[in-house]
Amino acid sequence: MFKVSTIFRRALTTRGPPIRLVAVARCKIEKLLYRGYGLGRTKGKALLVPRSAPGDLLETHIVESHRSYDIGKIEQVVESSAARVEPPCTFYKQGCGGCQWQHVHYSEQLESKRAILLELLERAHVLNPSIELEVIASPPFYYRARFSLRVTRRGQTALFRERSHEPVVLDYCWLLPDELNGLLQTLQGHPAIVGCHSLQLWINEQGQLGLETFPPLPKLKALELQWVIEPVLLLHPLLATRLVFTVEGLRYDVGPNSFFQTNRYLNPRLSRAVGDMAGSGDLVFDLYCGIGFFSLAVSLQFARVLGLDKNPANIVLAEANAIRNGRGNVSFLLADAASGLPVSEHADCIIVDPPRAGLSPKLLQEISERGPKRLVYVSCEPPTLARDLSRLKGFYHPVKTILLDLFPQTFHFETVTQLQHLD
Numbered sequence: 503m504f505k506v507s508t509i510f511r512r513a514l515t516t517r518g519p520p521i522r523l524v525a526v527a528r529c530k531i532e533k534l535l536y537r538g539y540g541l542g543r544t545k546g547k548a549l550l551v552p553r554s555a556p557g558d559l560l561e562t563h564i565v566e567s568h569r570s571y572d573i574g575k576i577e578q579v580v581e582s583s584a585a586r587v588e589p590p591c592t593f594y595k596q597g598c599g600g601c602q603w604q605h606v607h608y609s610e611q612l613e614s615k616r617a618i619l620l621e622l623l624e625r626a627h628v629l630n631p632s633i634e635l636e637v638i639a640s641p642p643f644y645y646r647a648r649f650s651l652r653v654t655r656r657g658q659t660a661l662f663r664e665r666s667h668e669p670v671v672l673d674y675c676w677l678l679p680d681e682l683n684g685l686l687q688t689l690q691g692h693p694a695i696v697g698c699h700s701l702q703l704w705i706n707e708q709g710q711l712g713l714e715t716f717p718p719l720p721k722l723k724a725l726e727l728q729w730v731i732e733p734v735l736l737l738h739p740l741l742a743t744r745l746v747f748t749v750e751g752l753r754y755d756v757g758p759n760s761f762f763q764t765n766r767y768l769n770p771r772l773s774r775a776v777g778d779m780a781g782s783g784d785l786v787f788d789l790y791c792g793i794g795f796f797s798l799a800v801s802l803q804f805a806r807v808l809g810l811d812k813n814p815a816n817i818v819l820a821e822a823n824a825i826r827n828g829r830g831n832v833s834f835l836l837a838d839a840a841s842g843l844p845v846s847e848h849a850d851c852i853i854v855d856p857p858r859a860g861l862s863p864k865l866l867q868e869i870s871e872r873g874p875k876r877l878v879y880v881s882c883e884p885p886t887l888a889r890d891l892s893r894l895k896g897f898y899h900p901v902k903t904i905l906l907d908l909f910p911q912t913f914h915f916e917t918v919t920q921l922q923h924l925d
């Protein structure tokens with residue numbers, strides 16, 4: 503299927519840099535993998551090729567060689583995959599690493615994500631035949647509700663080049679709504695952002711914009727920046743500014759250093775998915791609750807809701823959000839979920855939405871021992887989801903998974919999985 507057509511040596515001198523062998527290999531791409539690479543094979547060894555598409559026949563340079571796989575760079579597309587499309591973004595064509603799959607038709611991106619999820623669950627031995635899998639697509643562009651960029655020393659906004667820490671300076675991104683691209687163009691190269699290492703741009707569903715700088719600017723510089731960007735809100739710890747989102751009739755205030763889900767089109771669907779899977783009962787725990795997105799979403803279904811997060815900024819906002827929405831049955835705790843459950847009460851359901859590292863062995867053990875009837879696992883990192891479901895095997899079995907494509911054009915996706923206790 504492949505052939506190594508040339509092997510040549512660079513710098514064949516005795517005193518120069520170490521000799522590096524660079525092979526050119528022809529390969530057919532079988533499928534897309536998590537992290538974005540296409541998978542081909544050279545002499546049975548995996549060849550991972552960025553920016554390839556399933557069905558491509560490629561001439562590639564092998565640029566890195568590892569024990570069980572090589573990394574290839576496309577030299578020539580010999581036969582193009584039927585799934586290839588022309589990427590709309592000039593920065594993507596220049597190597598911007600913010601997206602990995604702009605060259606792949608959106609229907610193929612969705613199909614690949616579905617296949618990646620099923621394969622990960624199968625390999626972890628948690629894919630039972632009765633599990634229901636639903637895939638929810640997003641509008642493929644302009645979907646971000648918040649977006650982070652680097653700032654160079656000269657105040658230029660940038661993302662990293664793929665597989666590198668080299669900045670690609672940009673003043674337009676296809677993942678952003680027009681209003682955020684307008685803000686990006688105002689900020690590009692502006693002296694008021696010199697000294698920040700990164701920015702976060704925000705937009706709520708009414709089109710109100712927000713901006714956060716990292717680190718937060720000293721107060722006088724912050725006031726100067728607020729003046730430059732009017733009427734955009736500068737989210738800054740000393741200015742006590744809040745941006746208000748409304749999802750499924752609930753009001754969520756976000757502020758500096760707080761978390762909010764990123765896809766402006768799918769946030770209502772995500773909220774409903776968790777609400778439907780959580781069911782109802784006396785008490786639900788919402789672990790990794792952020793500013794209370796799911797805690798409030800399930801607050802009419804349970805007599806009591808207890809949310810937990812380790813970020814104090816989130817907990818302050820979560821408490822204020824519960825009060826603003828008139829939900830007196832919802833309370834929050836500042837605690838580290840990795841150390842286990844800080845309360846001894848029995849919950850009917852536990853919702854978890856951990857960062858990419860997934861659940862700690864201690865928390866998994868406590869959940870298994872306490873044995874709530876239902877577990878709703880929200881994950882942005884399918885490999886750790888598969889690992890944790892396999893660790894819960896024997897206590898819980900997955901009933902339904904919804905794949906929400908919160909991040910089109912990239913390899914990332916979100917899943918919400920309902921698990922039922924094995925009686």
Ligand SMILES: C[S@@+](CC[C@H](N)C(=O)[O-])C[C@H]1O[C@@H](n2cnc3c(N)ncnc32)[C@H](O)[C@@H]1O
Nearest residue numbers: 761790791792795811812813838839840855857
């Ligand atoms: C993916 S966000 C989810 C937030 C929330 N569920 C939502 O949908 O908006 C993960 C959250 O976990 C929190 N977090 C990270 N590590 C934690 C830990 N060890 N214990 C408690 N919370 C943690 C972060 O502060 C963040 O708010």
